[in-house]
Amino acid sequence: MKMDRPYLLITNDDGIAAPGIHALVQELLKIAEVVVVAPDSEKSAVGHAITLSDPIRVTCFKKANHWVGHAVSGTPSDCVKIAVGALLDRRPDMVISGINLGSNAGINVIYSGTVSAATEGTILGIPSIAVSLATYTEPIFEPAARFASQMVRIVLSKGLPDGTLLNINVPNLPESEIKGVRITRHGMANFAETFDKRVDPRNRVYYWMNGVKEELQAEDDV
Numbered sequence: 001m002k003m004d005r006p007y008l009l010i011t012n013d014d015g016i017a018a019p020g021i022h023a024l025v026q027e028l029l030k031i032a033e034v035v036v037v038a039p040d041s042e043k044s045a046v047g048h049a050i051t052l053s054d055p056i057r058v059t060c061f062k063k064a065n066h067w068v069g070h071a072v073s074g075t076p077s078d079c080v081k082i083a084v085g086a087l088l089d090r091r092p093d094m095v096i097s098g099i100n101l102g103s104n105a106g107i108n109v110i111y112s113g114t115v116s117a118a119t120e121g122t123i124l125g126i127p128s129i130a131v132s133l134a135t136y137t138e139p140i141f142e143p144a145a146r147f148a149s150q151m152v153r154i155v156l157s158k159g160l161p162d163g164t165l166l167n168i169n170v171p172n173l174p175e176s177e178i179k180g181v182r183i184t185r186h187g188m189a190n191f192a193e194t195f196d197k198r199v200d201p202r203n204r205v206y207y208w209m210n211g212v213k214e215e216l217q218a219e220d221d222v
Helices: 019-028 076-087 113-123 141-158
Strands: 007-011 033-039 058-063 066-072 094-101 128-134 166-171 191-199 205-213
Touching (some): 007 076, 019 033, 019 141, 033 076, 066 076, 094 113, 113 166, 128 141
Parallel strands (some): 007 033, 007 094, 128 166
Antiparallel strands (some): 058 066, 191 205
């Protein structure tokens, strides 16, 4: 590999087998050297948690017998920490987290493992972005991956202010139907949460959380 190509660390919270991260990697391989360090299973909504009381295990993950990356037993933030601190042979030029299935807007950014991984990169002084696709059904990842690649090139060229990351939400549309880019402020929309009380076959009570997202204010997030 050419050493003058950017060196990018890719992670997510949907897990290393998720289609979003694979679409992102395939696009970024066109412009950079890429290394994947991602959770070995879905770690959505774990926020910025890190692992302190259990060992962190790292295994090689392959898809169709081809090496893809390092699968980590910990959280998305663990992935960034262990990648930079132990696994990589040099410091990455950027951290890119995603592509998440579902948007990360409003109060969700606090809970989001996707955004937290990018935040961890920023804490470590590495320019970082989080990329999410605004759907949970019938995702079209390729337009979001191409837009992420454009943003990576811009950030590599122009940099980011210290302590700043980009949280990018892309509509689930063909590129021809996406009307442009808007930079906006972080909104405060929350979920109206409810808890369904249920009983399992052994007559033990458990709860399942549900929620409906509140309406965003004008100019918030998206």
